[in-house]
Amino acid sequence: MNPTAPDLNIPASDEREKLLERAMARHHNSGDALIEILHTAQQLYGYLSRPLLSKMARRLNLPPSHVLGVATFYHLFRFEPPKKHSAIVCLGTACYASGAGQLLAAAQQSASEGEWTLTTGRCVGSCGLAPIAICDGIPLARVKPGDLAAVLGGKHDG
């Protein structure tokens, strides 16, 4: 263990920490399970902070650079706290062919200052409903740029 590594600021009583510890224990603190544990950590904390990554590196006996290298390789991992709402615009082929490009442009414009984290997906698997956007888990099928912009720009609260 590295004595000079930054200390963790998460209180020991934190329930999430216990859950994470348990997840790591379930995988016998094996480095092979890194991606699984990153998933768990992100679910618990919303994103992967540096102290969190450092903690996992120590517990799983992995070099920190390896942990960050793996985490940043995959697009689903976040390193910043997510905003209040999240929207995914699908850019799969079918959606693209149905005008997802314009959809994304409209969404980007209205999401830039709002409370929405806007990401793009490569096919959410609902090609029959193209173009599709998913706002806070709710799919908007055959959505028009204006409607999506209204959702992202408005005081949508759900």
Add this chain to the structure above:
Amino acid sequence: MTADGLRQSREAELDRQSRLKNRIACCSVAGCLAGGGDAVRAALAEEVKAQGASAEIEVCGTGCMGLCSRGPLVRSSAGEITYAEVKPGDAAAVVRSDLDSLNGRILRQSDPFFAGQRRLILANSGKVDPEKIAGYIAQGGYQSLLRATSEMTPEEIVAEVKKSKLRGRGGAGYPAGLKWELVARHPSATKYVICNADEGDPGAFMNRSVLEGDPHRVLEGMAIAGRAVGAQQGYIYARGESPLAIERIRTAIDQAQREGLLGGRVFDSDFHFRIDLRIGAGAYVCGEETALIASIEGKRGQPVLRPPYPPESGLWGHPTLINNVETFANIPQIIENGGDWFAGIGAPASPGTKIFAVAGRIRNSGLVEVPIGTSLRTILFEIGGGVPEGYEFKAAQTGGPAGGCIPAQYLDVPMDYDSLTGIGTMMGSGGLIVMDTSSCMVDVARFFMEFCMDESCGKCIPCRAGTVQMNEILGRMTSGEGKEADFAMLEALSGLLVEASLCGLGRAAPNPVLSTLRHFRSEYDAHVRERRCPAGSCRMGASA
């Protein structure tokens, strides 16, 4: 579970079902759920309750029935009727089988969309609830695993799969039997079976629908494979972007383990087989088998040089059998009906059926399962209903970012592995996107190139930097800034990527460009020499 237990379980469920007056199965995979399927199902359940018919009418979920563009779909066992575009308000009419008020949204089995298909892998769709193992068992599920563990030797299983001439459904079409044999013959004591469920092609959702709709079929196929090659551990590597599929697999594994169909001493044999789920985290390249293995090992999903191939040295250096979802889903029926039966379906060189995810400018978009070798015309114009009025067919894109475009003159080409390769595209995992004359083919190539650029793992230079430059050139062309010299550079870079890339992603990345250059060269010329987009839909076309 014992053989008797399986039989009893099956009979009990069949008996229960036979006493029902009607089973109303609501499509409960991503496509229909996105269209409001959950609310429909809730409304139906409410309606049944309100009518006091809970004892005789069951409302359940089921796998993908195919016609996603007209979802949510609901299927009624009474009269074998499928209702399309069902809204919660239709609940009463559906429960009462009030056909008049559902007029125009009634699909019978004779509808060309259903009649033209041969559903083997998707056989349970509309019948089995993916969240309940009993339904799968009732349809004869796990019988093949029973056979494989109690009546067949591993060698016999491999022989049967070889006899079936099943080819891997992941895209390359490598004969599954040969792969199984390689792993089976390896003397290593530790071996693994991996199910590649990292279906990442944009526009492809076959595997996902199979996992969401009939997960046990895949588990059974994997277990049979484990028995055949001598592995005791299997992994399903699923896309992190498909939460529903992940949930369904998890449930299914739990159920199978609880029933003793997975785990130690399956059917009281000496066969032990566990399956664990591994979840990807958003990396297309992990569909490549060595990258997938790296990812399961907790590493960056970067491909490593082959050989050695996974059957020799795969997961943690042990012999590993990797097949994709659809391949494994084929296994139970091959064991059940025999390899010869399977070999008799579809094209002689590539037998069986194939699921295509048909989307884009087409009337009936969704999942279509047909015998391999069915012509594109049949799939698109008979089953798919053709392009909607006012549009004209231009090309179909197969094989995702690694594939190519099929122009109208090849509509009669049989959809099998070798024929598609012959016209410069590939079967791929089964995505089939229909484009009409308003699609700019240069922009289509650019779209796929951008995809490959974003998804390149960055390990080898040709793919990492070559995709950037190809994207740059295609971007230039679609903005009206293309140069004559760009053609030569595109070709040179394509050649480099095809020949020098480390893995399949890089080698296949130029395919959409090469294929569109081959079939739609005049469109490129118009962009570069005349500074116009004939389809009028790329960046240049839009601004003009």
Add this chain to the structure above:
Amino acid sequence: MSRRIVIEPVTRLEGHAKITVQLDDAGQVRSARFHVTEFRGFEKICEGRPFHEMPGLMSRICGICPVSHVLASSKAGDMLLGVEIPPAATKQRRLVNYAQVLQSHALSFFHLSSPDLLLGMDSPPEKRNIFGLMEQDREFLRSGIRLRQFGQQIIELVGGKRIHPGWSGPGGVHERFTTRQRDEIVKWIPESIESIGIALDRLKSVLDSFREEVAHMGNFPSLFLATVNEEGGLEYYDGVIRITDGSGNTIAEALDPHRFYTYLGEASESYSFMKFPFYQPFGYPQGHYRVGPLARLNVAKFAGTYHADREMREFKQRGEGAVCQSFHFHLARLIEMLHCTERIEELMEDPELFEEAIQAKASLNRREGVGSCEAPRGTLFHRYWVDKDGLMTKADLLIATAQNNQAMNLSVEQTARRFLDAEPDQGMLNRLEAAIRCYDPCLSCSTHALGRMPLVVDVTGPAGEPVRQIRRET
């Protein structure tokens, strides 16, 4: 009728520029301007780079005087490290700086200016170049080429490469000076001193025929700025700044070059990318000053070497307190060459030059560093700011040619007034160029510019409308 004449670019300069002569209705010169229309943005390139790379990077500013930039940059680096470098390193840097002045002056005088001086301003342009001179006086030109070679030889011997030496950096230099190198160098010295003497005699003998040019091509009182040593003698590497005026009076003494920005300001004009530096207490434009060979000989009280001192005494006789004619830059240049050669000879005998310690090791100790030295064209200042890791956050370069900017403009105007006839002819055009060429401006570094300007002469009417255009292909 008011006309505007534009000449661009001025040929036989290291860089490109253009001249506009504005005429009034009477056909007289209203004003004349020397435009610098290129922009190179070297300061921008430096940002974010480690300061250790600066000497190498800065040497790329200019292919003519890379050494000057390397030295100023190295000295700024020394200051960032907070070290005094070993004597051997200082002496090596001095040696190379002398060599640099020698080769640059040789290029300016023999290759660029001597065709005008020896063939006459009105000789046909196709003859009035180095090839024309070659036909007339092969031996003379050869001696000039050899002199430049001598300077370059030293730079190559010590710095490794002739054009872009990276031998010096923050803290000192990177290779020891050897007796073998000395032996190579001393061979050249007698010949050099003789050649420079001959050139001096040649120049002095033709000066009478340039009476008009001497009097009207940049003859005006101004301030002069240069580095001098503690005794007030000629100094090129390390000293204090002294400023004198057109009558030889001392305006400022013993100014710290590391604080140049406290007494030198920079003004800008819309017509030029090049800044107009001025002496702050006098304001702009009154505070404009000249730097370079002429300024150095005016500011310094003596040279400190035998031959140069003799020539310098004679030189100072040409003015009253100060030599104000920019035409005498040429003469000053030759005297400096003589001085540099003598200094090189002295250094060859200096045991400290051969000492083992050549590098002061230290890590970053300051966040701001200034380095200055006398470049062939005048005083050069580099000022750097770095972050805590030593990455450059900002660079500010004050370059010799820029400091002569105002003087060049005045010279152009004066020349135009005197030599402009009713129609622009080649002799006039050439004199305008020659006026600029006195300063041997290195425009590429003073504007840090990149690119080429077409050669165009524009004549415009009262409202600025073009009357005619003269093109001259380079």
Add this chain to the structure above:
Amino acid sequence: MSVRTLEVDGRTITAMADQTIFSAAWDNGIRIPRLCHLGGLPDAAACRLCLVEIEGQKRLQSACTTKVAEDMVVRTDTPALQAHRKLIIELLFAERNHVCSVCVVNGACELQTLAAELGVDHIRMKPQYPKLPVDVSHHRFGIDHNRCILCTRCVRVCDSVEGAHTWDVAGRGRNSLIISDLGEPWGESASCTSCGKCVQVCPTGALFSKGKTVAEMRKDRSFLQYIVTAREKRLWIAERKPR
């Protein structure tokens, strides 16, 4: 160890059975270009410069990872291979910011040398010039990502020879970046032993010793051979060439 006989570029050569084509060719004076391979490090087969044609094989194979075989016929320098290599070098130059004239290893850079050998005197594609950081927080060394070609030699030497695993690659594709520890400045890395091996194996000026100016940096890899040989043959005193 048994011996194999094979043909490389028309010459018949012999090699140990466990030798790669690359090292067998090298032993016989046939130099195959490469940037990611370095004797003594595990191979990545990533730069694709050492690809060779092997008779009877459809695909080009990387010489650094392909073992020799009896009667193998290898061609290392066909026009097609040369064209690929030139293009790879061009791609590298266009990918980041490789301006030799202001680089610390100018004149001693493997990328530059290869470009010269292959006759790459200009690039025909659009330079990307991403604005990447320079990290000089380490007291002895610096890393300039603009000059990094992502060969991962540093990552490999740090992991397999030094054993510190300070370096790794973060991100992917064109956004790949070499990182130390959790992406903190190198100087704050707790795992770095400051051994400098990464600096010495770096083929370009991406990793450099601080205090070096343009064209001054020279890389010394003798330590690698020494460590590897010493481990294998227990030769603890390195043979050093007299300076």
